[in-house]
Amino acid sequence: MSALLELNNLVKRFQSFTAVNGISLEVPAGEVLGFLGPNGAGKSTTMKMAAGFLTPDSGSAHICGVDVAAQPELARQNLGYLPEGAPAYGEMSVAAFLKFCARLRDLSGAEAREAIARAVDRTELGGVLEQPIETMSKGFKRRVGLAQAILHEPKVLILDEPTDGLDPNQKHHVRQLIRDMSSDRAIVISTHILEEVDAVCTRAVIIDRGTIVADGTAADLRKLGPGKGKASSLEEAFRHVTVPVTMEEKPHV
Amino acid sequence: MSRIMAIFQRELSGYFNTPIAYVFLIIFVMLGGLFTFYIGNLYERGVADLVPYFTYLPWLFLILVPAISMRLWSEERRSGTIELLMTMPVSVWQAVIGKWLASVAFVAVALACTIPLWLTVNYLGSPDNGVIAVSYLGALALASVFLAIGSCMSALTSNQVIAFVLAVSAGFVFVTSGTPVVLDAVRTVAPEAIAAGVASLSVLTHYDGLTRGLIDVPAVVWVISMTAFWLFATTLAVEFKKAG
Numbered sequence: 001m002s003a004l005l006e007l008n009n010l011v012k013r014f015q016s017f018t019a020v021n022g023i024s025l026e027v028p029a030g031e032v033l034g035f036l037g038p039n040g041a042g043k044s045t046t047m048k049m050a051a052g053f054l055t056p057d058s059g060s061a062h063i064c065g066v067d068v069a070a071q072p073e074l075a076r077q078n079l080g081y082l083p084e085g086a087p088a089y090g091e092m093s094v095a096a097f098l099k100f101c102a103r104l105r106d107l108s109g110a111e112a113r114e115a116i117a118r119a120v121d122r123t124e125l126g127g128v129l130e131q132p133i134e135t136m137s138k139g140f141k142r143r144v145g146l147a148q149a150i151l152h153e154p155k156v157l158i159l160d161e162p163t164d165g166l167d168p169n170q171k172h173h174v175r176q177l178i179r180d181m182s183s184d185r186a187i188v189i190s191t192h193i194l195e196e197v198d199a200v201c202t203r204a205v206i207i208d209r210g211t212i213v214a215d216g217t218a219a220d221l222r223k224l225g226p227g228k229g230k231a232s233s234l235e236e237a238f239r240h241v242t243v244p245v246t247m248e249e250k251p252h253v
Numbered sequence: 254m255s256r257i258m259a260i261f262q263r264e265l266s267g268y269f270n271t272p273i274a275y276v277f278l279i280i281f282v283m284l285g286g287l288f289t290f291y292i293g294n295l296y297e298r299g300v301a302d303l304v305p306y307f308t309y310l311p312w313l314f315l316i317l318v319p320a321i322s323m324r325l326w327s328e329e330r331r332s333g334t335i336e337l338l339m340t341m342p343v344s345v346w347q348a349v350i351g352k353w354l355a356s357v358a359f360v361a362v363a364l365a366c367t368i369p370l371w372l373t374v375n376y377l378g379s380p381d382n383g384v385i386a387v388s389y390l391g392a393l394a395l396a397s398v399f400l401a402i403g404s405c406m407s408a409l410t411s412n413q414v415i416a417f418v419l420a421v422s423a424g425f426v427f428v429t430s431g432t433p434v435v436l437d438a439v440r441t442v443a444p445e446a447i448a449a450g451v452a453s454l455s456v457l458t459h460y461d462g463l464t465r466g467l468i469d470v471p472a473v474v475w476v477i478s479m480t481a482f483w484l485f486a487t488t489l490a491v492e493f494k495k496a497g
Contacts, residue, residue: 051340053495076342083340087333089263091270103259104341148337 003028004078004186005156010049010059012042019045021210022059027186029155032178034201035190038242042210043190044084047160050188051081063156077105080154082162086145090134094125094144097133098151105152119147122177138165146174150181157187163196175200194234197221208242256343260351261358264325268359277320281363284313289370301378306370307388307464311456314392314399315428319420321359322403323413325352326491330411339495349487353397353404360396364389384466391463394476395456399424401483408490424456427479431455 003026012020020042027033035043048054050061052068052075061068066075088097098119102112120126123143128136133144142165149157162178163171178187178200189200197204197218204221206214214224218234225232226240268274285306289295293305329335338348374380399420406419429435430451439448452458459472 048336053336053340073342073344076340079340081337081340083333083336085333087337089267089334090332091267092263096266100259100263101341104256104343106255106342108255 004064005050005158005188006062007046007050008060008062010046010056010061012045012049012054013057018210020049020056023207023210023212024059025205025212027156027188029184029186030182031203032182032187032189032201034197034204035188035207036192036194036197036204036238037190037207041207041242043207044160046207047081047158047188047190048083051079051083051158052076053081053083077152078155080149080152080157082145082149082157082159084160086142088133088141088144088148091132093130093132094120094136094147095129097144098147101148101151107152115151115153119151122150123147124173139167139170142166143170143174146177150177155185157181157185159187159189161191162189163191163193194238197234206238206241213241257347257351257354260338260343260348261355264352264355265358268321268355273320273324274359277317278363278366281313281317282366284317285310285367285370288313295374301374301380303370303374303380303385303388304464306367307392310392311395311428311460314396315424316421318360318396318399319403319406319417319424321356322400322420323407323416325356325404326408326487327411327413327416330494331413335491335495339491345488345491346484349404349484349491353400353484353487356400356404357393357397360400361393364392364396381466384464387466387468388464390468391460391472394463395460398427398456398476398479398483401480401487402427405483405487405490408487408494427454428456431457 005025005027007023007025010020010023011018023042023046025033035047037043045054049056049059050063050068052061052072055069063075064078066078068075089100092100095116098116099112102108102115107115120129123146125140125143125147128140133141136144142162146159146162149159157178159178163174166174175196178189181187182200182202189196191197201218203215203217205212206221214221214237221234221237222232223237224241225237232240288309289303289306293309295305298305326335329338339345371382371385374385375382402423403416403420406423407413407416409419410416432455436448436452439451453471453475459475462469462472
């Protein structure tokens with residue numbers, strides 16, 4: 001029971017389409033796991049199941065040892081989740097939104113004020129607290145979503161594309177934030193940006209068509225490229241493991 | 254409980270953060286006055302009571318209440334905030350109850366805006382204020398049922414317009430199931446017992462008693478069971494829809 005986040009053989013089908021086909025993972029404290037993969041590979045679906053939003057067709061997810069499907073409310077107390085696109089209630093101000101989230105997290109009074117102040121400070125939202133969320137730029141909205149996710153200092157953080165829509169300075173800042181928080185937490189981030197793997201992740205998995213096709217550190221992944229064991233760029237390795245194998249390697253069939 | 258309250262407050266202030274609330278309140282009060290004075294002929298009747306108002310209220314509710322309930326879940330689904338809400342340590346039923354209570358509170362505010370009507374009849378004569386108070390309670394209970402139906406319809410779709418049309422249609426079925434037109438049609442094809450069953454589901458059957466100041470057991474049972482049923486159905490719809 002060392003892993004804070006455990007996924008066991010998760011499967012999710014939508015009608016006849018299998019979005020996630022048997023994904024198993026263990027993420028211990030101190031690890032920042034990067035989820036890579038082409039669009040539609042099943043990254044977000046996997047994260048939604050890990051967060052307990054989608055119910056898997058088979059398999060299970062555990063957060064701090066608690067089954068997400070069996071005891072969802074208990075499991076979610078240790079979870080901070082940034083959904084894809086960082087949705088938030090647009091008509092609310094940042095302050096009101098974070099206060100609402102704090103109340104749902106059973107934080108009140110001084111405790112809530114401290115938690116909000118800390119999250120606002122970390123995500124640099126101090127200047128826009130009274131602004132309605134719908135009037136803000138994409139980058140700010142993303143940071144509001146992040147603030148909400150880290151509000152209660154959760155043991156497990158699942159962040160779906162946390163740096164999407166941020167400018168380079170903001171990206172740098174968010175990566176710094178993730179690194180700072182990683183020491184005693186399990187963090188999973190999904191990303192399209194391969195440089196992010198080097199910048200923040202201690203480990204990465206590549207998902208393609210619902211299954212894990214590569215798993216390891218950035219250095220491990222580089223060896224999977226076309227260079228036959230020699231290190232290639234992450235991008236080459238990514239393309240090599242996710243290109244439809246049937247076309248390239250089955251010419252003799 | 255504190256989570257239900259948090260959701261309740263967010264939802265209620267959400268109404269007042271948008272122009273919908275004010276448009277609704279103005280239209281609701283204006284149409285109420287129209288029905289009371291012009292169609293209900295309050296002055297010509299020469300009786301100091303609010304029967305003209307409460308007689309037409311179910312029809313007003315039929316159209317206007319779904320406008321209040323349509324956003325409850327559709328908006329969450331359209332904007333994706335449902336994913337945020339449902340990954341918080343909140344259960345589906347807590348969210349369903351909190352949102353529904355907020356919509357009920359909003360209709361209570363709308364009804365409170367018509368209190369000048371009540372004052373008017375007291376100025377004109379001496380109405381039975383007990384009957385009027387019970388009528389207001391009955392109106393709120395009726396709205397609660399419509400809102401529970403509307404919340405279920407809202408949970409079925411991410412499109413508010415569809416949620417509105419579905420809720421009006423469902424409401425219409427429950428309003429008209431007590432009218433002679435529907436009951437006579439039922440009697441031609443089914444035994445009297447079935448017709449009585451259909452009538453007992455009707456809004457009007459129970460509401461009429463309340464507007465005469467009568468709180469009877471069947472009416473209370475109807476309000477509670479209809480509300481509970483539709484809120485439970487909402488919970489199922491939310492669960493089912495998020496399961497993808």
